[in-house]
Amino acid sequence: MTVQQIYDIIQEVAPFETQAEFDNSGLLIGDPNQDVTDVLFALDVTDAVLDEAESTGVQLIVTHHPLMFTPRSRITEEDTEGRLIRRLIRLNISLISAHTNLDQAPDGINDTLAALCGLRRETVTGDGYFRTGLLPEPMNAAQYAEFLSENLHTVVRVMGPKDVLILSVGLCSGSGSSEYSRAIEEGCSAFVTGEMKHDKALLLADHGIVTFECGHAATETPGICALAEALQNALNQVEYGVRVYQSAVPAYAFSMYD
Numbered sequence: 001m002t003v004q005q006i007y008d009i010i011q012e013v014a015p016f017e018t019q020a021e022f023d024n025s026g027l028l029i030g031d032p033n034q035d036v037t038d039v040l041f042a043l044d045v046t047d048a049v050l051d052e053a054e055s056t057g058v059q060l061i062v063t064h065h066p067l068m069f070t071p072r073s074r075i076t077e078e079d080t081e082g083r084l085i086r087r088l089i090r091l092n093i094s095l096i097s098a099h100t101n102l103d104q105a106p107d108g109i110n111d112t113l114a115a116l117c118g119l120r121r122e123t124v125t126g127d128g129y130f131r132t133g134l135l136p137e138p139m140n141a142a143q144y145a146e147f148l149s150e151n152l153h154t155v156v157r158v159m160g161p162k163d164v165l166i167l168s169v170g171l172c173s174g175s176g177s178s179e180y181s182r183a184i185e186e187g188c189s190a191f192v193t194g195e196m197k198h199d200k201a202l203l204l205a206d207h208g209i210v211t212f213e214c215g216h217a218a219t220e221t222p223g224i225c226a227l228a229e230a231l232q233n234a235l236n237q238v239e240y241g242v243r244v245y246q247s248a249v250p251a252y253a254f255s256m257y258d
Helices: 003-013 047-056 080-091 100-104 109-116 141-152 177-185 198-206 216-237
Strands: 026-029 038-042 060-063 094-097 131-139 157-159 166-172 190-193 210-213 243-246 251-255
Touching: 003 026, 003 060, 003 094, 003 216, 026 080, 038 047, 038 216, 047 060, 047 080, 060 216, 100 109, 100 216, 109 131, 109 166, 109 216, 131 141, 141 157, 141 190, 141 210, 141 216, 157 198, 166 177, 177 190, 177 198, 198 210
Parallel strands: 038 060, 060 094, 166 190, 190 210
Antiparallel strands: 026 094, 038 251, 131 166, 157 210, 243 251
C-alpha cells in the first residue's frame, strides 16, 4: 500500500476538489509512492502527535486541519509550523489533510456530529457545512446540554433562552458561527457548534433559538474517527488486517498489518 493509494481511498470518501477555495487539503508533505504499513489519524499536527508517530513507526499522518493553511515563504525552526514541517520531513512521514472536503462529505464531520447530537438519521438534511434534523423527543436546554456533554465528552456552554423545548436542531462543526442564519431559515429550536461568536448567539436568541457551544475539537474529532473507520473498511475489503487504537493525545491510529 502506498500514500497515493490511501489518498485515492480518501478521495472516494471526501473528494478533495470539493474543498473550499481558501483551504489547503490534500497531500501536503511526502512522496505519493512511499510504502505505508501504519497510519496515524489526528485532528492536528502537533508535537504530541509527532511523538506518537515516531514511537509507533508510522509512515503517514492523516489530519483534519492542514498545515500551511496560510501560504509560507520560508520553513525554519523559528516558528511552530515550520518546526513541525521540518520534523515531518526528518522523520520521513507523509501528511494528508482532509479539511473542508471532509466537513461536507456524506458521513463526514458534520454527518457524524449529527448522529452524536441525537438527530434521527432519516430526518437529517442539509448541504455544505450545515445539517439539521429532529430529536426523537423534545428536551429542554438543560437536558440537551447534558446529553451533548456525555456524547461529545466535552463541556457545553448554553447561550440563549433556557425555557425552549428543543426538537429541531441545526449544527455546524468547528468554527460554525457563519452558519447561524441557516438555523433561523430552517426554523430550528437549537444550534450546535464548536465555537460561537457572541453577536451571532444574540441573533439566534432573538429568534428563540438556543445555542450550544461544544468546543472545536469535540465537534470534529469524531469525524476523524469516522474517516479512519472508512479507510479501515476499505482495506478490510482488500483483505488487509487492521488494528485500531485510541491514543491519549488525542489521535487515532491503525496498522494495516497485525
